[in-house]
Amino acid sequence: MYKCSLDRMSDKINTFAKYGDAGHGGITRYSLSPEAHQARDEFVKRMKAIGATIETDDLANMYATLPGTEPNAKRIVMASHVDSVRNGGNYDGILGVMVGMEVLETVAAENIPHKHPLTAMIWTNEEGSLYPPAMMSSGVVCNDYLPEAIGKKFKLENMLASKSVLDKTTTFGDALNASPYKGDKKNRLNADEYMAMFELHIEQGPILEDAGNEIGVVTCVLGMFNYRIRFYGQSDHAGTTPMHKRQDALFAAAKALCYMHEEIDKLGRPELVYTTGEIVCHPCVHTVIPDLIDFSIDVRHEDPAVRQQVLDIVKSLDGKVIERCRGEVELAWQRDTVYFDKELVEFVKQSADELGFKNQYIPSGAGHDAQFASYMMPTTMIFVPSKDGHSHCEPEFTTPEECTAGASVMLNAVLKADKK
Amino acid sequence: MYKCSLDRMSDKINTFAKYGDAGHGGITRYSLSPEAHQARDEFVKRMKAIGATIETDDLANMYATLPGTEPNAKRIVMASHVDSVRNGGNYDGILGVMVGMEVLETVAAENIPHKHPLTAMIWTNEEGSLYPPAMMSSGVVCNDYLPEAIGKKFKLENMLASKSVLDKTTTFGDALNASPYKGDKKNRLNADEYMAMFELHIEQGPILEDAGNEIGVVTCVLGMFNYRIRFYGQSDHAGTTPMHKRQDALFAAAKALCYMHEEIDKLGRPELVYTTGEIVCHPCVHTVIPDLIDFSIDVRHEDPAVRQQVLDIVKSLDGKVIERCRGEVELAWQRDTVYFDKELVEFVKQSADELGFKNQYIPSGAGHDAQFASYMMPTTMIFVPSKDGHSHCEPEFTTPEECTAGASVMLNAVLKADKK
Numbered sequence: 001m002y003k004c005s006l007d008r009m010s011d012k013i014n015t016f017a018k019y020g021d022a023g024h025g026g027i028t029r030y031s032l033s034p035e036a037h038q039a040r041d042e043f044v045k046r047m048k049a050i051g052a053t054i055e056t057d058d059l060a061n062m063y064a065t066l067p068g069t070e071p072n073a074k075r076i077v078m079a080s081h082v083d084s085v086r087n088g089g090n091y092d093g094i095l096g097v098m099v100g101m102e103v104l105e106t107v108a109a110e111n112i113p114h115k116h117p118l119t120a121m122i123w124t125n126e127e128g129s130l131y132p133p134a135m136m137s138s139g140v141v142c143n144d145y146l147p148e149a150i151g152k153k154f155k156l157e158n159m160l161a162s163k164s165v166l167d168k169t170t171t172f173g174d175a176l177n178a179s180p181y182k183g184d185k186k187n188r189l190n191a192d193e194y195m196a197m198f199e200l201h202i203e204q205g206p207i208l209e210d211a212g213n214e215i216g217v218v219t220c221v222l223g224m225f226n227y228r229i230r231f232y233g234q235s236d237h238a239g240t241t242p243m244h245k246r247q248d249a250l251f252a253a254a255k256a257l258c259y260m261h262e263e264i265d266k267l268g269r270p271e272l273v274y275t276t277g278e279i280v281c282h283p284c285v286h287t288v289i290p291d292l293i294d295f296s297i298d299v300r301h302e303d304p305a306v307r308q309q310v311l312d313i314v315k316s317l318d319g320k321v322i323e324r325c326r327g328e329v330e331l332a333w334q335r336d337t338v339y340f341d342k343e344l345v346e347f348v349k350q351s352a353d354e355l356g357f358k359n360q361y362i363p364s365g366a367g368h369d370a371q372f373a374s375y376m377m378p379t380t381m382i383f384v385p386s387k388d389g390h391s392h393c394e395p396e397f398t399t400p401e402e403c404t405a406g407a408s409v410m411l412n413a414v415l416k417a418d419k420k
Numbered sequence: 421m422y423k424c425s426l427d428r429m430s431d432k433i434n435t436f437a438k439y440g441d442a443g444h445g446g447i448t449r450y451s452l453s454p455e456a457h458q459a460r461d462e463f464v465k466r467m468k469a470i471g472a473t474i475e476t477d478d479l480a481n482m483y484a485t486l487p488g489t490e491p492n493a494k495r496i497v498m499a500s501h502v503d504s505v506r507n508g509g510n511y512d513g514i515l516g517v518m519v520g521m522e523v524l525e526t527v528a529a530e531n532i533p534h535k536h537p538l539t540a541m542i543w544t545n546e547e548g549s550l551y552p553p554a555m556m557s558s559g560v561v562c563n564d565y566l567p568e569a570i571g572k573k574f575k576l577e578n579m580l581a582s583k584s585v586l587d588k589t590t591t592f593g594d595a596l597n598a599s600p601y602k603g604d605k606k607n608r609l610n611a612d613e614y615m616a617m618f619e620l621h622i623e624q625g626p627i628l629e630d631a632g633n634e635i636g637v638v639t640c641v642l643g644m645f646n647y648r649i650r651f652y653g654q655s656d657h658a659g660t661t662p663m664h665k666r667q668d669a670l671f672a673a674a675k676a677l678c679y680m681h682e683e684i685d686k687l688g689r690p691e692l693v694y695t696t697g698e699i700v701c702h703p704c705v706h707t708v709i710p711d712l713i714d715f716s717i718d719v720r721h722e723d724p725a726v727r728q729q730v731l732d733i734v735k736s737l738d739g740k741v742i743e744r745c746r747g748e749v750e751l752a753w754q755r756d757t758v759y760f761d762k763e764l765v766e767f768v769k770q771s772a773d774e775l776g777f778k779n780q781y782i783p784s785g786a787g788h789d790a791q792f793a794s795y796m797m798p799t800t801m802i803f804v805p806s807k808d809g810h811s812h813c814e815p816e817f818t819t820p821e822e823c824t825a826g827a828s829v830m831l832n833a834v835l836k837a838d839k840k
Contacts, residue, residue: 203660204657204659204660205656205657205659205661205662206661206662206665207662222659226706234810235812235813236809236810236811236812237624237625237785237786237811237812238693238695238697238718238720238785239624239625239644239693239784239785239786239787240623240625240627240693240785240786240809240811241626241785241809242625242626242627242690242691242693243685243690243692243693245626245809248695248696250677250696250697250699251677251678251696253674254673254674254675254677254678255674255678257670257671257674258671258674258675258678265663270662270663270664271662272663273658273659273660273661273662273663274663275658275668275706275707275708275709276668276670276671276710277658277670277705277706277707277708277709277710278704278705278706279670279699279701279704281698281699283697284697284698284699285697285698286697286698286716286718286752287697287718288695288697288812289695290697290699295670296706298658298706298707300658300659332706364659364660365657365658365659365660365661366657366659366660367659386660389656389660389661390654390656391656391660392655392656392657392708393655
């Protein structure tokens with residue numbers, strides 16, 4: 001078994017944490033921002049130092065490749081992203097890039113024989129924090145392989161027109177054109193030249209930590225659905241409208257929300273997750289009774305039958321009248337569970353076992369570029385623990401030892417794939 | 421008993437409804453906008469036609485005065501506003517101005533003898549829709565008489581600096597300087613030159629309509645308090661955080677809101693009104709558990725003991741932990757019940773009775789300029805019915821007959837005050 005270097009991994013973690021440092025333990029590193037370009041420059045510098053070839057494609061996705069010994073063998077790619085959410089942490093995305101680099105550095109330093117070219121890759125704009133949506137580049141690159149409804153959302157022309165959420169003017173296309181890393185479409189990840197993709201990521205939840213495990217062997221990305229639930233009331237004056245005549249959409253929505261929690265909890269599925277993260281109120285004035293509340297519900301579970309049970313509860317609100325307000329339920333989007341390549345999953349499992357790392361099978365509740373890539377080629381993921389389960393925030397933390405363990409599992413799983 | 425003219429009243433209603441017509445039955449007529457200036461021009465035209473003297477003060481409040489027969493007698497003023505909320509109706513504010521005009525027109529047309537000068541007045545920026553806060557000019561003009569906490573909020577320099585909610589740049593001071601109706605500070609409403617103020621307004625609630633009454637004899641403006649209630653959670657990932665570990669601030673707030681309704685309803689006070697009109701969510705992303713919900717509660721009742729009972733329920737949420745989220749309760753502002761001048765209230769009551777209009781005593785749940793004026797001089801209000809209780813919206817409606825009935829009550833009540 002080969003092992004990666006704790007010192008080299010720690011040095012990378014400390015170095016990349018500077019690019020976009022927000023001054024209180026985390027980073028803000030929007031895709032294609034100056035800070036993200038600093039991180040890309042560092043990637044180039046370190047990859048050139050070990051003799052890797054650097055390529056970029058038309059979406060500024062970056063590829064650093066060490067050649068293999070077998071002529072014409074397809075590449076194996078380890079890919080993640082360097083961009084972050086606003087006031088995010090030092091691990092989401094960038095850890096997967098650093099692990100790809102670490103694997104190549106270990107292969108180069110120890111002269112590890114391999115037939116296939118090995119590539120460390122950066123996906124552009126995975127978070128979609130500045131230019132929505134998330135997983136933008138993998139959505140474009142894998143577009144021809146995606147289910148139709150998803151593929152339609154990620155058409156290149158729509159993505160290039162996506163506007164900055166900050167200035168509402170600059171488009172993703174503008175940012176790409178201004179980037180020194182915009183390259184050639186022919187360099188895109190593709191099924192002819194690549195045989196497999198691996199992505200290491202922090203778990204972003206507390207499951208590995210709570211179980212005392214060091215490695216998550218990811219089996220799938222959970223199927224999910226996202227609905228909007230609305231209640232329509234009547235906006236009357238706060239001081240002049242008797243309570244018994246009110247059509248208060250916020251009170252109706254609060255009752256509906258409590259009702260849904262009660263009903264969904266009755267299903268007795270502790271592994272089910274559901275979230276009402278967004279709520280919009282109209283007119284949202286303290287002296288006016290709200291006439292519209294619109295909130296989101298995001299529901300995730302591997303089993304479509306369980307998702308259907310939840311959907312039945314959500315849909316029971318459609319047309320329901322609560323506090324004289326009418327409910328309405330509308331599908332925003334949904335996706336089936338995406339299963340990773342069984343053989344690659346087992347390569348990860350075997351590597352973790354052989355290295356002696358405590359591990360478990362785990363689904364991914366979050367979406368990742370790997371999920372789109374899996375429609376194009378055999379793909380899988382590796383998780384490492386997130387302290388207290390936090391992510392997309394500054395307290396996000398994974399120990400250097402856990403990061404290095406993840407890199408070692410990646411290295412050995414890639415070498416198993418290389419031997420196929 | 422004198423009576424006002426249904427024809428003349430109807431003509432004014434139809435004419436003023438054009439200024440700011442939003443094309444679907446209502447108006448948008450922000451204070452000092454071109455549309456509001458059209459309404460002011462119409463006011464000037466009609467008041468000059470009956471020989472009234474026009475004055476304006478430094479806040480562009482407008483005064484049209486017919487002289488009385490007694491030299492040096494103080495003026496009696498009938499005041500309201502011409503500005504509206506966005507997509508408001510054709511009655512809120514403007515009806516009070518039209519009634520003031522109608523009273524003067526009736527006095528002029530019928531040569532009704534009166535000792536005191538009679539003034540129809542327009543308050544600038546009552547709604548505060550474009551330049552917050554509401555009741556801005558009466559807050560400035562009556563400032564020296566207001567309770568300290570309220571007076572502090574309405575200091576002239578702060579009001580002049582209030583920025584447009586639309587362009588976030590133009591100040592109320594800029595708008596005033598651009599108005600042809602900005603005049604001299606010496607013309608402001610004051611206690612030396614004015615003996616009483618009357619304000620007619622639509623009820624903005626369904627009480628008169630439900631009781632089959634044509635006139636509301638307003639006794640007071642309800643005391644109220646406004647609090648912010650916050651719940652602090654933890655923003656974790658929607659897909660990766662098990663339900664039993666979540667600190668979901670929205671779920672906590674929804675439970676708190678339902679709890680408050682239950683507890684307040686137990687007080688058994690059908691005349692009590694309370695409203696949670698505004699809700700803010702952070703980060704408000706459908707894939708993230710909310711870590712902060714901040715909502716308003718506005719509570720109104722005449723009796724301070726009843727308000728205190730509600731406040732005890734609201735305050736019980738301070739420090740309370742619901743769904744692992746901590747509650748916090750903070751006072752935004754409060755005011756005591758403001759009672760109108762007993763003698764003027766009885767003049768209104770007697771006039772309505774003598775004219776044969778079905779009437780009742782009624783508190784005002786909404787705030788009005790009259791409430792600030794009442795700290796400076798004897799003041800009272802007259803209500804007319806609001807169809808279905810709607811206001812601050814396009815379906816706002818009061819029949820021409822009801823409007824004219826209100827004007828006739830105003831005329832006779834003013835004449836009773838004139839005879840004092």
